[in-house]
Amino acid sequence: MKQKANFLALLLTLFVTFIACRNQPQTKSGAETEVHDAATVADPLPSWNDGASKQSIVEFVTKTTTEGNADFVPVPDRIACFDNDGTLWSEQPIYFQFFFAIDRIKAMASQHPEWKTKQPFKALLEGDMKTVMAGGEKALLQIVMTTHSGMTTDEFSKTVKDWLATATHPKTGKHYNEMIYQPMVELLKYLRTNNYKTFIVSGGGADFMRPWVELAYGIPPEQVIGSSGKVKYDMLNGKSVLIKIPELNFIDDKEGKPIGIHQYIGKRPIFTAGNSDGDYAMLQYTCTSNTPHFGLIVHHTDSIREYAYDRVSSIGHLEKGLDDAAKYNWLIVDMKEDWKEIFSK
Amino acid sequence: MKQKANFLALLLTLFVTFIACRNQPQTKSGAETEVHDAATVADPLPSWNDGASKQSIVEFVTKTTTEGNADFVPVPDRIACFDNDGTLWSEQPIYFQFFFAIDRIKAMASQHPEWKTKQPFKALLEGDMKTVMAGGEKALLQIVMTTHSGMTTDEFSKTVKDWLATATHPKTGKHYNEMIYQPMVELLKYLRTNNYKTFIVSGGGADFMRPWVELAYGIPPEQVIGSSGKVKYDMLNGKSVLIKIPELNFIDDKEGKPIGIHQYIGKRPIFTAGNSDGDYAMLQYTCTSNTPHFGLIVHHTDSIREYAYDRVSSIGHLEKGLDDAAKYNWLIVDMKEDWKEIFSK
Numbered sequence: 275m276k277q278k279a280n281f282l283a284l285l286l287t288l289f290v291t292f293i294a295c296r297n298q299p300q301t302k303s304g305a306e307t308e309v310h311d312a313a314t315v316a317d318p319l320p321s322w323n324d325g326a327s328k329q330s331i332v333e334f335v336t337k338t339t340t341e342g343n344a345d346f347v348p349v350p351d352r353i354a355c356f357d358n359d360g361t362l363w364s365e366q367p368i369y370f371q372f373f374f375a376i377d378r379i380k381a382m383a384s385q386h387p388e389w390k391t392k393q394p395f396k397a398l399l400e401g402d403m404k405t406v407m408a409g410g411e412k413a414l415l416q417i418v419m420t421t422h423s424g425m426t427t428d429e430f431s432k433t434v435k436d437w438l439a440t441a442t443h444p445k446t447g448k449h450y451n452e453m454i455y456q457p458m459v460e461l462l463k464y465l466r467t468n469n470y471k472t473f474i475v476s477g478g479g480a481d482f483m484r485p486w487v488e489l490a491y492g493i494p495p496e497q498v499i500g501s502s503g504k505v506k507y508d509m510l511n512g513k514s515v516l517i518k519i520p521e522l523n524f525i526d527d528k529e530g531k532p533i534g535i536h537q538y539i540g541k542r543p544i545f546t547a548g549n550s551d552g553d554y555a556m557l558q559y560t561c562t563s564n565t566p567h568f569g570l571i572v573h574h575t576d577s578i579r580e581y582a583y584d585r586v587s588s589i590g591h592l593e594k595g596l597d598d599a600a601k602y603n604w605l606i607v608d609m610k611e612d613w614k615e616i617f618s619k
Numbered sequence: 620m621k622q623k624a625n626f627l628a629l630l631l632t633l634f635v636t637f638i639a640c641r642n643q644p645q646t647k648s649g650a651e652t653e654v655h656d657a658a659t660v661a662d663p664l665p666s667w668n669d670g671a672s673k674q675s676i677v678e679f680v681t682k683t684t685t686e687g688n689a690d691f692v693p694v695p696d697r698i699a700c701f702d703n704d705g706t707l708w709s710e711q712p713i714y715f716q717f718f719f720a721i722d723r724i725k726a727m728a729s730q731h732p733e734w735k736t737k738q739p740f741k742a743l744l745e746g747d748m749k750t751v752m753a754g755g756e757k758a759l760l761q762i763v764m765t766t767h768s769g770m771t772t773d774e775f776s777k778t779v780k781d782w783l784a785t786a787t788h789p790k791t792g793k794h795y796n797e798m799i800y801q802p803m804v805e806l807l808k809y810l811r812t813n814n815y816k817t818f819i820v821s822g823g824g825a826d827f828m829r830p831w832v833e834l835a836y837g838i839p840p841e842q843v844i845g846s847s848g849k850v851k852y853d854m855l856n857g858k859s860v861l862i863k864i865p866e867l868n869f870i871d872d873k874e875g876k877p878i879g880i881h882q883y884i885g886k887r888p889i890f891t892a893g894n895s896d897g898d899y900a901m902l903q904y905t906c907t908s909n910t911p912h913f914g915l916i917v918h919h920t921d922s923i924r925e926y927a928y929d930r931v932s933s934i935g936h937l938e939k940g941l942d943d944a945a946k947y948n949w950l951i952v953d954m955k956e957d958w959k960e961i962f963s964k
Contacts, residue, residue: 350839427881471841484885494695495885496816496842505881507874507900514904516881523882529852536772536850536861537868538883540829540840555852559859 318464320614321457327612330605331461334568338544339468345566347544349469354545355535355556356462358476358483358500360590361549361572362491364453366581367445368589371482374437378421395420419520422479422503426515431485438486448617451490456618458547458572462491470545473497475535477527477552481518499534501526531556547572550590557595561602569604571595576610663809665959666802672957675950676806679913683889684813690911692889694814699890700880700901701807703821703828703845705935706894706917707836709798711926712790713934716827719782723766740765764865767824767848771860776830783831793962796835801963803892803917807836815890818842820880822872822897826863844879846871876901892917895935902940906947914949916940921955 322328338347359365379389379398389395394413397405406413422430438451446453462472472493474483480500487493502523505516526534532555535543546553546560549572557569574583574590584592599606609616667673683692704710724734724743734740739758742750751758767775783796791798807817817838819828825845832838847868850861871879877900880888891898891905894917902914919928919935929937944951954961 350833353841473841480882480885488695496698496818496883498885502882505878507877507904509903509907513907514877514900516877532852532859532861533850537825537847538841540825540843555859558854559852562854562858 319460323614327607335468338566352470353541353543354465354470355473355475355543357548357553358474358478361547362458365590370450371478375417375421423518423520434485454618456615457613475499475531499538527552529555532559550592551594554594571604571606573606575608579616664805668959672952680813683911697815698886698888699810699815700818700820700888702893702898703819703823706892707803710935715795716823720762720766768863768865779830799963801960802958820844820876844883872897874900877904895937896939899939916949916951918951920953924961
């Protein structure tokens with residue numbers, strides 16, 4: 275029940291922030307073209323400005339992969355975990371998965387004439403977010419469960435792919451998978467080139483991420499840990515299917531992240547990247563080990579090219595992480611200063 | 620609650636079979652040495668006798684990995700799932716994890732003087748299995764929870780490794796990891812050589828398997844799906860730890876197997892191997908897809924070199940799988956006829 279309450283609290287912040295963030299400044303930058311000269315072609319992190327942040331990453335990867343170095347780490351232990359929302363792609367003004375839920379309600383409305391008079395669907399369809407909010411946790415859970423259950427896992431996967439191919443972000447006009455951070459895609463690739471195994475460990479839905487993350491990040495579905503609903507095994511016309519049912523299975527947030535890492539991977543990561551206090555426990559789990567480790571926090575400091583937020587934001591709230599970064603030697607990546615480009619092209 | 624009941628039912632069969640199987644014939648065979656001639660060195664499955672079983676495996680792997688073949692499967696979709704108990708190593712007279720639990724109770728007894736008078740511990744320590752059994756599900760759950768919780772995940776992992784290094788099977792006198800099926804180890808390797816990704820999908824505990832399966836099977840911990848208890852995140856002397864707590868998390872058996880495959884891998888396997896009706900749903904999930912697929916059942920037919928059991932056994936009960944093998948085109952591997960050797964050397 276506590277897990278459910280946490281999940282609902284998380285959902286509740288979505289609409290609050292949705293309304294609060296509507297007027298935040300936003301410009302396009304992903305369309306810019308950068309010409310790499312011969313010198314930068316060899317640079318594994320070309321979208322990172324030269325400086326202390328980039329240097330510390332390269333130093334860590336170099337020392338953990340250099341045989342004979344005191345901090346050398348054998349290949350099987352090179353586990354790297356990355357949060358998704360706000361760490362690999364944007365998360366403002368609300369988590370993109372919630373845009374998906376809203377769009378699904380709209381798309382499903384024609385098959386649900388009863389929604390014309392039934393809350394919270396009526397209000398959502400009329401764009402009356404205030405009334406949706408007044409419905410509280412119950413209303414939000416109804417929206418999520420209605421859009422994330424009652425179909426096979428294959429059908430859900432197709433729906434996510436179709437949505438991603440067409441839907442656009444309300445502020446940037448970009449497709450959501452065009453709001454992926456190019457410097458982080460380079461970092462993932464750099465780690466893999468050095469025989470790190472890269473995982474996503476996100477509060478977002480595993481079934482929502484898996485259909486597209488392989489293409490976007492080079493991370494296969496089996497290396498995605500996320501929140502999930504329960505599924506039911508069934509036979510449909512002689513074929514096995516899994517039906518998504520409206521029950522929570524696992525919430526991969528806060529302490530849930532190291533727990534999820536243990537249940538799914540069974541090893542402690544040596545490299546972890548996050549951006550909010552939802553990643554604090556996972557960073558702490560990584561960075562209190564006796565083995566070499568690296569913790570990285572993406573700090574949203576660029577109000578022009580993306581968004582600027584930390585301590586007062588509900589989405590991507592970052593407070594404990596900043597307070598304890600020095601104690602745990604976490605690298606705070608300043609998006610404005612450290613990143614040459616924000617979005618992948 | 621249903622999940623818990625299933626789990627307890629599973630446990631209950633353990634002691635029944637433990638007693639029933641005590642007198643089953645058993646001889647050593649793993650110590651035999653086989654000399655490979657030049658021709659068999661190139662054979663990826665040298666411990667398999669030539670015949671229809673071996674041929675059908677090789678044909679499937681060849682066609683799914685030959686570009687241009689109608690049944691070619693791209694590398695990311697080459698997912699292979701293997702049950703563990705009875706499929707990769709022996710499971711008689713009781714699941715080896717239960718021998719571990721019994722041995723742990725004995726090892727822990729000196730710190731628990733109260734067990735001298737407290738059931739089911741008193742009976743277990745006195746070797747009085749009849750009284751343990753009389754305690755029913757409650758007694759069995761007490762034994763499992765007592766031995767599988769109340770420590771950090773790191774401590775548990777070390778305990779499993781230490782046990783495996785010293786404990787021996789009551790009938791064969793071998794270490795438990797010497798009762799691994801050499802033909803299946805070769806099959807795993809053969810699949811990986813052909814860019815299949817191999818996973819364990821077992822009713823056994825994930826935390827029990829992960830410490831040793833990489834060395835035994837070449838399968839890393841992050842590719843092990845198993846039953847699990849819950850863990851709690853905590854700080855101990857400034858270090859993050861995960862404490863194993865006495866609550867069930869997930870039972871990876873029967874319909875739980877395709878569910879686990881979805882929650883952990885997020886893809887439908889194309890190759891699945893099992894040995895009991897606990898693997899039926901996973902085999903069915905694999906073999907009712909529109910893509911090429913292969914289902915394999917290890918049939919325990921060798922009472923001399925291992926054990927012979929199927930329809931009347933509680934452990935590794937195999938009935939539906941045999942009945943429906945023809946319908947789903949599952950390969951029934953006859954251990955006695957198909958395997959040159961049983962155990963790895």
